Amino acid sequence: MIVRRLADVEGIEWGNGLSRRFLVEDDGMGYTITDTLVRAGTRSPLEYRKHLEACYCIAGSGLVIDSQGNEHPIEPGTMYALNENDAHHLIASPVEDLRLVCVFTPALQGHEAHDFSELEFSHY
Numbered sequence: 001m002i003v004r005r006l007a008d009v010e011g012i013e014w015g016n017g018l019s020r021r022f023l024v025e026d027d028g029m030g031y032t033i034t035d036t037l038v039r040a041g042t043r044s045p046l047e048y049r050k051h052l053e054a055c056y057c058i059a060g061s062g063l064v065i066d067s068q069g070n071e072h073p074i075e076p077g078t079m080y081a082l083n084e085n086d087a088h089h090l091i092a093s094p095v096e097d098l099r100l101v102c103v104f105t106p107a108l109q110g111h112e113a114h115d116f117s118e119l120e121f122s123h124y
Contacts, residue, residue: 048123
């Protein structure tokens with residue numbers, strides 16, 4: 001059995017926030033669960049080429065914009081899933097952080113971070 005508390009999980013700076021990765025590849029579960037903070041006012045161009053991801057909002061607000069430009073508001077109780085390795089923009093409200101519980105499959109190694117210095121979508 002694996003039991004972890006938020007206070008005991010190291011935060012990984014992922015580019016525009018902090019990701020606490022409760023389960024990673026070495027845990028042998030086949031998926032990752034994170035508690036992810038997206039900093040207020042940030043816009044993150046993201047694409048997971050090797051992972052599928054589902055996110056559930058537990059606090060804050062923002063938008064996810066799909067590759068066709070459709071805006072989907074995010075608020076507590078909203079889930080979105082990137083079931084086709086979808087390129088997308090994740091935007092946190094300008095006035096509050098966005099907090100998500102995310103599941104990745106296959107599992108993340110645990111150290112991954114985004115690089116927003118290029119003009120394209122950040123990926124890993």
